[in-house]
Amino acid sequence: MKIIELDKKVLKRNDEIAEENRKALKQKGIYVFNLLSSPGAGKTSILERIIQRLKGRVDIGVIVGDVQTDNDAKRINKYKIQTVQIITNGACHLDSKMVKNAIKKIDLNNVKVLFIENVGNLVCPSNFDLGEDVRIVIMSTTEGDDKPLKYPPMFYSADVMIINKIDLLPHLSCNVDEIKNNALKINPNLKIFETSAVKGTGIDGLCDWIMDKIKK
Amino acid sequence: MHEFGIAKNIFDAVSEEVKKRDISRVISIKLEVGKLTAIIPSALEFCFETIIKGTLLEGSKLDIIDIPLKMKCKKCSHIFEVKDYSYNCPSCENSDCDMISGDELLIKKLEIE
Numbered sequence: 136m137k138i139i140e141l142d143k144k145v146l147k148r149n150d151e152i153a154e155e156n157r158k159a160l161k162q163k164g165i166y167v168f169n170l171l172s173s174p175g176a177g178k179t180s181i182l183e184r185i186i187q188r189l190k191g192r193v194d195i196g197v198i199v200g201d202v203q204t205d206n207d208a209k210r211i212n213k214y215k216i217q218t219v220q221i222i223t224n225g226a227c228h229l230d231s232k233m234v235k236n237a238i239k240k241i242d243l244n245n246v247k248v249l250f251i252e253n254v255g256n257l258v259c260p261s262n263f264d265l266g267e268d269v270r271i272v273i274m275s276t277t278e279g280d281d282k283p284l285k286y287p288p289m290f291y292s293a294d295v296m297i298i299n300k301i302d303l304l305p306h307l308s309c310n311v312d313e314i315k316n317n318a319l320k321i322n323p324n325l326k327i328f329e330t331s332a333v334k335g336t337g338i339d340g341l342c343d344w345i346m347d348k349i350k351k
Numbered sequence: 352m353h354e355f356g357i358a359k360n361i362f363d364a365v366s367e368e369v370k371k372r373d374i375s376r377v378i379s380i381k382l383e384v385g386k387l388t389a390i391i392p393s394a395l396e397f398c399f400e401t402i403i404k405g406t407l408l409e410g411s412k413l414d415i416i417d418i419p420l421k422m423k424c425k426k427c428s429h430i431f432e433v434k435d436y437s438y439n440c441p442s443c444e445n446s447d448c449d450m451i452s453g454d455e456l457l458i459k460k461l462e463i464e
Contacts, residue, residue, distance in 0.1 A: 136378065136463070137463050137464075138462055139368070139460060139463060141368065141459060141461055142459060143457070144456065144458075145364055145382070145458060146357075146360055147364060148364065149360065226356060227353065227356070228356065230356070258353050258389055259356060262388060262456065286389070287387060287389075287436075287438075288389050291387060291450075317436075320436070320437070320446060323447045
């Protein structure tokens with residue numbers, strides 16, 4: 136019997152490919168956002184709103200991840216922007232290799248900002264770097280104010296939190312300040328936006344911030 | 352299933368070493384798993400056992416070491432373990448702290464034949 140000291144990261148290969156993605160996209164001057172949330176929090180709806188506002192101002196590309204169906208890609212396709220659907224066939228998150236393959240299908244010379252819509256899940260995707268510049272976690276007012284405390288890895292690893300569905304607040308017992316406090320306990324550096332994708336509330340502020348990020 | 356993807360990554364990472372180093376049998380894999388990875392050890396073991404059946408790693412055991420989530424306060428340098436969702440420094444209530452352990456997902460050692 137022999138012991139081999141390894142000290143090898145389990146996700147080493149994923150991290151390496153993510154770094155390759157990051158370099159390749161940076162070289163083309165493309166800024167990348169990874170959108171994460173539980174299923175139904177409003178990732179696609181927010182993305183549609185962003186596209187409506189930013190189309191014509193900046194060239195957008197979208198990679199959409201889902202366990203099954205290309206319904207989300209169809210929703211994005213309406214806007215005539217480059218969209219690639221990844222169907223994971225059961226896997227609950229995107230990994231960097233899936234994104235690497237998806238990137239090959241995009242004409243990178245005609246994209247300045249790339250949105251990757253991850254599979255709806257607040258646990259698994261947090262471990263998997265895809266090569267993004269910014270990680271945005273979306274939670275909605277219907278999910279429970281303590282979501283950040285229940286899923287700390289996701290909120291710890293995110294740069295931005297969007298609280299969506301604020302138009303529903305009059306009908307809910309949700310306390311937005313409580314959500315913010317809980318999220319900031321885990322990650323004091325989180326930048327926070329409040330939106331309603333349905334009504335369009337807060338989307339302008341979010342888009343201004345996205346444009347600032349791209350320009351930098 | 353969160354743990355399945357992780358188990359597959361462990362399988363790939365260890366298989367790579369087995370081939371590279373020409374190892375005949377891996378008895379156990381010592382794995383450090385930080386609390387912040389949200390991995391359930393029993394689920395990970397179950398997935399790993401399923402994946403290794405009929406492979407060169409069949410019979411290998413996962414030896415999982417839980418690593419606590421520890422923070423260091425940026426203000427008063429107090430080191431504390433995060434318990435009951437409290438990420439603030441218990442000494443000075445400051446919320447700006449650095450994580451010093453808890454996000455590990457590391458293959459530490461292989462015990463081989």
